Amino acid sequence: MSKYALLLKQLEESLLPYLKEEQAKDLLTEQLAKLKKEFIKNEFKVKRTIQDKQITKQIxxxxxxxxxxxxxxxxxxxxxxxxxxAFKEQLFANVSHELRTPLHGILGMSHLLENSTLDKEQRGYTEIIRSSADNLLIIINDLLNLSKINAGKTLLLNEPFSFENLLTDLNGVLTFKAKGKGLNLVITNPPNMPKFLMGDRTRLYQILINLLNNAIKFTEKGYIALNVYVLRKNESTIDCQFEIKDTGIGIKTGQLNSVFDSFTQLLDSKKENSLEGVGLGLNIVKKLVQLMNGKIKVKSKVGQGTTFSLNLSFDIPAASAIKNLTLHKSAIVIPTAWQDKKILLIEDNEANLVYAQNLFAGGHITLDIAKNLSIAYHKVGQQLYDCILSDVKLPDGNGFELIAKLRGDHSAINQRTPIMVLTASANDKEADYAKKLNVQSYIGKPFPPQLIISEMKKIFKDNNVTISSLQTMQRPAKNRSPEPYFAHLEKNFKNKPSLQIEMFEIFLNQLPMAIKQMGKGLAENDLKVFHYDAHRIKSTINIIGLPKLKPLITKMDEFCYKKINIDQLPELYTQFKMQAEKDIKIILARKEELLVAS
Amino acid sequence: MQSKLIFTISLETLSHQIQKTIQDEFQPTLAIIFASPAMGLEALRVLFNKNNIQIIGASTAGEIGNTAIQGAGISLLLLDPPTSHFKIIQREANYESSPEIGVQIAQVAQTYFKNPAFIMVFSMNICGDTMIDGISKTLNGYPSIFGGMAGDDMKMKESYTFSNEKVSSNSVTVLILDNDKIAVEGMALSGWQPIGLENKITKANNNIIHEINEEPALDVVKRYFGDYFANSLNEDSLSLGIAQYPLQIIREDSYVLRAALDSNESDGSLLMAGPVTTGDSFRFSIAPGFEVVEDTIQGFKDFAKEKPEADALLMFSCVARHMSLGPMIEEEIEGIYNVWQKPMAGFFTYGEVGQQSTGTSHFYNETCSLVLLKEL
Incomplete structure (x- = not known):
């Protein structure tokens, strides 16, 4: 019995004897019973509330x-x-690199093969090797791209770019391809379209070139068109539509819904084996368009053609942003007047070749390449060039040998052709020699692209420009803060991460071989072998930047060239090797950053 | 339809009161009886057979009569509907046969009435959930199904149902009513609120939970409730046990409460008052406070706005609810009785059957299920 119940009972027992009337007794008993009931309820409530609170607290x-x-x-x-x-990405990147490296080798070798004397059958085989390797490269790149997009690692840039320049590049890259199939490529850009936009130029380019390449691939006659429409525009933003239209085989209605799916290919029944890739291109395009908050649609009629329409919005950059861009870009815009110019580039270094090819891409210039002196001799004997760009150190000799022969041979068709010497070992002695040989420009590597263009402008403006104006075009050394690791590469290929990646890959390919050969040269006391590879790798290092490797390789190259301080070479080589190991890690990390970002 | 409540603790009084009501020119044809097993259920059956009154009965864990509650007694409703308006059937069943028995009950009901309603009591070895499913699916709709799992004064050994035929600890006894003649309406209200994180039953068999979150179920319960109920779980009695904090099993569009009736320390399992399924997600639940009593009464007041009339009331209230609300359960019962103020018999069950507002009937725990009977 609880304390309160006991009290009530005591109260009842003490009061009842004093009550004489039965009615009063009943009333008291009844009231006390009610009170007891209330006490019990309240007692339970308290107990229960405490219990619930404790349970609630525990839970x-x-x-x-x-x-x-x-x-x-x-x-x-x-x-x-x-x-x-991270492991998957690293693995993917490594595998991709491992696949791409031998592929580049296959591609390089097939190019060399194509330039050699081959019979018709051999040429056919070579073409198959090259096109197969090209296709494989497309697949690997697509897979890498898609993997990054799916992982949400594709970040979009939002910076000003020249839209006109983008269209020019597309035109330059695709015209030849379209013409090769007898197709007309028509690009229309309305006058009210801004010249500059804010956005990710690389991604927009990737989308458009993918769709246009597809259009060319699936069209056998007629035309390919890229039409740009302005849908809505104000001072700061623009909504536009890109229409990629072809007169190709078209897509069946049943297939239209799945054209953007992964691993979907549009089969051309007439050319079943003609397809490239694994059907990832349109999937990547759609994902990129979605990433840009845009929309893409497709309509098609079998036998009549296909039209892809994509709607995208852009900010229009402020005038100040355009000004900087114009200054930067104007230096590397190739004048349209150079459309029919034919240039011979004598260069053996893969990195330099890519660099130069990219420089002239879209400029409608015919760029002929000779990777050694023998090929160069052959080419200059066959073809009149508007300009010759020549490296000095070549696998089978010195570039000056060819220049001297050309200048001294009155019957040579390129005797008076302007020549630019591009050398990684620029020095006054060589510059003087170049002057004597009536070389128009003597440029030290690495050279900024605008320097080449401005020099070429001089050449093409006045074909008889005198050598008196010639001077060593090495960039003057300035007092400046420590050079960033990839200064040169980043400056000149700012918006071209894929090119930066390619440069890294070339370098990563070349470096181990160079170190091995240089080591062999030292071990066998063969300065020629040592110098040849040191000079080659110096050129690539200069293109990339690498401020710690650069002074070491420059010194070694200089010592070999001047044949001085040979006894210091082993120590410099050891330092170079150690630094190279560190730099490889830095390059791999940067390459991954670029892959992720792109 | 006339109805009389007899609420007593002795058979002698019961016999006397039956005679008294009959003398009052009330001719009952049906008795709905809720009685403690201690009252002698067989004697009860014989008594009503002598009086030629059809019966449906269940053993209890406490009885309800109008506003009062008691233990170890009898609460019964005497009614006088025409015998053509109802049928009583009793079927032997067990846990496994429950779905099939549900189907059979529905099929039999269809032979009697076009639109049957069900008041059913069943012993604790039967699965109320699957039996109700069997009825609902067979009738292809939302039949009115109410009732409760019989109790045994909280001994948790065996409970009984009975008819004029027999008393059995393995049976379901069903009062099938012609819903076109006698309206059977009702509602089930709980008020328990979920608390804590969502858990998953990872191993269960019928009404035994072996594992929660891939751990022995008892370990999880002990961890959740600390030492508070650790000891009481092994007691025979449910008092102060975890039954007051049932599992709120999350279903597609609703939830059902499942109270633990017992535990097995040797294998770490929990015996539940209803079926659970491997893969069921649940949260523990708790009465939000004594306002649950007010909320429940208000819920039935709202229901009365739609169904204001009744000849008699039946109440099936969970014994765990009784344990949880203590003496406050009387306030709840009184409040509900006062809404209609008609004779009301009921009992404290080991599980209740009632309708949700959606019209579907389910088997619950921790719930108060009320039935209104009204001759049309």
Whole structure:
């Protein structure tokens, strides 16, 4: 019995004897019974409330503990997932690199093969090798691209770019391809379209070139058109539509819904084996368009053609942003007047070749390449060039040998052709020699693209420009803050991460071989072997930047060239090798950053 | 339809009161009886057979009569509907046969009435959930199904149902009513609120939970409730046990409460008052406070706005609810009785059957299920 029940009972017992009337006794008993009931209820309520509060507290404490455990588990899971993703990406990047490296080798060799004397059958085989390797490269690049997009690692840039320049590039790259199939490529750009836009030029280019390449691939006669329409425009933004139209085979209605799916290919029944890739291109295009908050549609009629329409919005850059861009870009815009110019580039270094090819891409210039002196001799004997760009150190001799022969041979068709010497070992002695040989420009590597263009402008303006104006065009050394690791590369290929990646790959390919050969040269006391590879790798290092490797290789190259301080070469070589190991890691990391960003 | 409540703790009084009501020119044809097993259920059956009154009965864990509650007694409703308006059937069943028995009940009901309604009581070895499913699916709609799982004064050994034929601890006894003649309406209200994180039943068999979150179920319960109920779980009695904090099993568009009736320390399992399924997600639940009593009464007041009339009331209230609300359960019962103020018999069950507002009937725990009977 509770304390209160006991009190009530005592109260009842003490009061009842004093009550004489039965009615009063009943009333008291009844009232006390009610009170007792209320006491019991209240007692239970208190007890129950305490119990519930304790239980609630326990459950909540447990819940907090569980949540903490779950949170820790999630953190652990997240870390694990990130680790796995990083591993997967690293693996993917490595595999991709491992695949691309031999592919570049195959492609390079097939190019060399194509330039050699081959019979018709051999040429056919070579073409198959090259086109197969090209296709494989497309697949690898597509897979890499898609993997990055799917992983959400594709970030878009939002910076000013020249839209006109983008169209010019597209035109330059695709006209030849279209003409090769007897197709007309028509690009229309309305007058009210801004010349500059804010956005990711690389991604827009990727989308458009993918769609246009597809259009060319699936069209056998007629035309390919890229029409740009302004849908809505104000001072700061623009909504526009890009229409990629072809007169090709078209797509069946049943296939239209799946054209953007991964691994979907549009089969041309007439050319079943003609398809490239694994059907990722349009999937990548759609994902990129979605990433840009745009929309893409397709309509098609079998036998009549296909039209892809994509709607995209852009900000229009402020005048100040355009001004900077114009200054930067104007230096490397190739004048349209050079459309029919034919240039011979004598260069053996893959990195320099890519660099030069990119420089002239879209400029409608015919760029002929000779990777050694023998090929160069052959070419200058066959063809009149508007300009010859020549390296000095070549696998089978010195570039000056050819220049001297040309200038001294009155019957040579290129005797008076302007020549630019591009050398990694620019020095006054060589510059003087170049002057004597009536070389128009003597430029030290690495050279900024605008320097080449401005020099060429001089050449093409006045074909008889005198050598008196010639001077060593090496960039003057300035007092400046430490050079960033990839200064030269980043400056000149700012918006071209794929090119930067390619340069890195070339370098990563060349470096181990160079180190090996230089080591061999030292071991066998063969300065020629040592110098040849040192000079070659110096050229690539200069293109990229690498401020710690650059002075070492420059010194070694200079010592070999001047045949001085030979005894210092082993020590310099050791330092170079150690630094190279560090730089490889930095390059790999930067390459991954670029891959992820792109 | 006339109705009389008899609420007593002795058979002698019961016999006397039956005679008294009959003398009052009330001729009952049907008795709905809820009685403690201690009252002698067989004697009860014989008594009503002598009086030629059809019966449906269940053993209890406490009885309800109008505003009062009691233990170890009898609460019964005497009614006088025409015998053509109802049928009583009793079927032997067990846990596994429950769905099939549900189908059979529905099929039999269809032979009697076009639109049958069901008041059913069943012993604790039967699965109320699957039996109700069997009825609902067979009738292809939302039949009115109410009732409760019989109790045994909280001994948790065996409970009984009975008819004029027999008393059995393995049976379901069903009062099938012609819903076109006698309206059977009702509602089930709980008020328990979920608390804590969502858990998953990772191993279950019928009404036994073996594992929660891939751990022995009892370990999880102990961890959640600390030492508070650790000891009481192994007691025979449910008092102060975890039954007051049932599992709120999350279903597609609703939830059902499942109270733990017992635990097995040797294998770490929990015996539940209803079926659970491997893969079920649940949260523990708790009465939000004593306002749940007011909320429940208000819920039935709202229901009365739609169904204001009744000849008699039946109440099936969970014994765990009783444990949780203590003496406050009387306030709840009184409040509900006062809404209609008609004779009301009921009992404290080991599980209740009632309708949700959606019209579907389910088997619950921790719930108060009320039935209104009204001759049309």
């Amino acid at each position: 909540l404490e447990h819940t907090i503990t569980e949540l903490k455990i779950q949170s820790e588990n999630l953190k652990h899971q997240k870390a694990l997932t990130e680790e796995q993703t």
